[in-house]
Structures are given as C-alpha cells and as structure tokens.
Amino acid sequence: MALTETQTPRVNRTVRVVNVSERRRTLTFWERIYLPEVFRGLILTARHFFVNLARHTLNLVGIKTAEPGAATFQYPEVVRPHAPRLRSLHRLVPRPDGTPRCVACMMCETACPAYCISIVAEEVDDPDIEKRPRSFTIDLGRCVFCGFCVEACPEDAIRMDTGITQIASLSRNGMILDIKTLLALKAESEQGGKPVDFLQQQFVS
C-alpha cells in the first residue's frame, strides 16, 4: 500500500509557494497609522463580548441560544466526549470463563518503548493455550500511552478502551496495576460511555 502511494505520479499538482515578501507585505497608509486597525480590533473583541454576554444572559433566564456563550467544558462535572480511538487506560480482555486471553507471549513487553509492562509466564495444562501470565503488571508511572502493546498483541488480549484518563496516585507504587485490576476493568462502551473516577476506585493508597 505504502509503495503504491509513493509511486503515484505527481502530475497536475500546483504547489503553492509562499513568498516571504508576500507574508511581510508593506502596510497600507491606514494600517501604518495603526489607530484604525486598533479600532477594528476593539470592535471585534467588543462584538465577541456583547454577543457572548447576551448568550449568557439568555441562557441564565432559561432561553436556549443556538450557540453557547462559551466553548468551555466545566471539567470535573462535565467531561468532554472521548473520540472512539482514544488511547486511555489499559485493560486485559477476559475469556468467557474469566481467565485472561493473554497467552504470555511477551510481544507487548518487547514492543513497549517505556519498559512498563512486566509479565511472568506459567504453563497451563490446556494444550490450546499452553502459557498464561502468572503476573501481568503495568507501571503507569512509566507508560507513555503509545498503544504499541495493543498493536503487538496477537490475541487481542490487551486494549486501551476503558475511557479512563484521570490517572493519579499519591505514591509510585500506586501507579502499578496488577493483573486482577487490569482484568476487572471494562470498556468505556460497556459502562454506557460513563468515565470512571479512577482516583476513588483504585489509586487512593
């Protein structure tokens, strides 16, 4: 795929070269006087002020305006909707019987650029699985949220779709998640899109 793209002949493409002199064109007389431009700027900001003030006032008395007065999300109360491809906190996907899908192949541990995943493997009697992780820890204090572990996993056993972005702890050890916690986490879509307050749930140590 990548090869064909680079081989596409570049015909009929006009490349717009931005001239330096075009960027720094000479100012007109009225612009050099500066005062008219100042007034234009003041009119612009004053218009924003009065339009937004009117919107705020209308919203306050209960009339909905087409646009809100401010683009702000009132963060802890209102959380901005996540993009579906957002890389949030990791989770281990369980099999139907509750054991992890992970087969301890160490692909994610190898792919991880921050060395934050550490897996200890053990044997299983089941000939279809052969290996499973005895322990699987992620040190979030090191994690760079690159998502390489998700890409590397051949079993789709690790995902970054919990929608949890509020990650904090009072100690370094609190940032290390073990296999039990990782298995218990659910996808954001399974929780009805509601983000979990992770601080209260897990990290108060």
Place this chain on the structure above:
Amino acid sequence: MDTMLTIGVALGKTAFIILFVLSLAAVLTWVERKQSAVMQDRIGANRASIFGLRLWGLFHIIADSVKMFTKEDFTPDTPHRFLHATAPVIAIFLALVAFAVIPFGNAITIAGHTISLQVVDLNVGLLYLFAMGSVAVYGVVLAGWSSNNNYALLGSVRASAQMISYEITIGLTLVGLIMIYQTLSLVEIVQAQGGLLFGFLPAWGVFLQPVGCILFLVAGIAETKRIPFDIPEGESEIIGFFVEYSSMKFGMFMFADFIEVVLLSAMMTTFFFGGWQVPWMADTGFVFPWGGGWDLNVLVVEGLRIAAFIVKVAFFCWFLMLVRWTLPRFRFDQLMHLGWKILLPLSLVNTMVTALIVLWLGW
C-alpha cells in the same frame, strides 16, 4: 460647632471616595478575569463559592484577598529592607491620594450648608493630579532598586523611562484644555463643560479637543503600565519591578494598578467627558435643545449627576479592560518611537492649533 461640621463633612467625603475607589478597584480584579473570559468565548473564574453559591465568581475577590494576606511574605536579601517595604505603600498611596481633587458631583446645598462633592477644591487641581502622577513612578523605581534583583531593576528603569516619556504628552495635551477653559481648577473645568456647542452638542472636552482626547487616552494607558504598554512588567521577558514581592506587598502593587485604571477613567471623565454633567441637564431638570424640558427636583438632579459620573467612570474602566485584552504589547523601541516621534509632535501641533484658534476666536 461649624469647624466640627466641616471636619465631619470632609471625613465623610473622604470615606466615600476611598470606599468607592477601593471597591471599584476590587471589583475590577473580577471584571478583568471575567470580561477577558467573555471576550474569548470562555467562562472565567467561577469556582469560589460560599455554601454552594457562586455568583459568577464574585467570591474570587474575597478568596484572592484571603490568599494574598495569608501567603508567605518573602523579603529578598537586600540592604534596602525599609525601602522594599515602603515601595508598595508609596505606589498605592499616590494612586489613592490623586482622587482628592476629582469632583464626583455638583455642589449640593443641605440645610443652608453648601457641600462641594470633592475632597478638596484646589484651584491648581490639575497640577496636583500631574504631581501625584509623576511622583507615582517613585513606588516603581524604589521597588526595583531595593529588590536587589537585575530583572526588577530593569523593570523599574523601563518604567521610569516610559512614564517620563508619556508624562510630557499628557501635560501637553492638557495644555490645550487649560487654554480653552482658562482654569486649572477641576471644578471649573467640569462646570465649563455644562454648556452647549452649536446649540445642541454638550461642550465636553472630547468635542473641543478630539485629538487631545485620543492622545491623552493613549498616554494615560501608558501611564497605568498596562498592556499594550506593560513594558515595565513584561511578564514573558522580565517579570518586572515586583518580581521580588510576594503576598500582600505584591497585592498592593496589583491593587495600585487597578486604582490607576480607575484614576485614568476618572480623569478621562473629568477632562473630556463632562465629569458629572448629564447632557442637556440644567440645575432645574432637563432642557432639551429641540424644545421642551423635564423639570426635576434639585436633589434628583444632583443624584443623577453623581450617577452619571459613576456610569462614565465604569464605562471607561470597561473600555480600558477591552483595550488591555485586545492589543499585544509594544516592543521597547516601538514604545519610545510612539512616545517621542508620534505622540509628542502630535500633542505639540494640537497645542499650537488650539492656541491659534483660541487666539482667533478671542476667548
């Protein structure tokens, strides 16, 4: 008994003006954050609350002052500890004391006593305002000098250069006003603005001296050391003359800044926008130039005049905030260029033209 009454009235007026200025300056700290937020499609400070009541962040004024008073007051290792502690006091004192000559209403007569609504009626009130404005640079210079910090010193040197440059323009623009009104008393300047031009236009300074008004406004903003003229502060390059100040000492510098905004608004109102004059209002009520009128009680008239002064000052505070949140900061060479090569010649020309017209009309 009469002396007691005079002293009491004087104290009352002083209390009124100080309370008015200080509370307006305190509200301005809120206005600055909230107005900029509304201008930039944001919400602004709204988290401080008392029992869940937020009131659009008005409690941030209280929260801020509590924070200022309770933070650590750090004094740098400097041989000028006394000056270091005095500088913010000088800054805020000179900003406040300038309000003494600003008339906020016409003289009112209650029970046979005539009370002029200003703290002192100086016949050289205009010069007094200048003097206080000029000395105000001392607070800044002393702060930079006593901080034992290169950046603070740089900030105060910039401040003194800037304020001296722009004071000349302020002085020269007001010379035009002095020539027109033939007085240095602010009371008489305001009273002279009660007439009409061409039979319908209020004889405000802005109509008599339009160029002077703009020059005064520009130079006045430079005097308040706020954006676009905040070279002494220059928060992205040097932190400014108050870099070594913390807690309420810094708070006093910040507060002096807002008081200077109120002062500039009051000066703009007094010199160029009719002071306490309401357009087309005489002592007996409204007299419209197109005929007719509306008789009002004397006390209602005087009350409206005080209200007009307050509204005008509030408008200019809003306008100065608008300027502050619209324009970017000048470079230092641009500042000097504007001050010496543009504003100064313009104000000289303005003075000349005004003088010629005054001479020609024979006022």
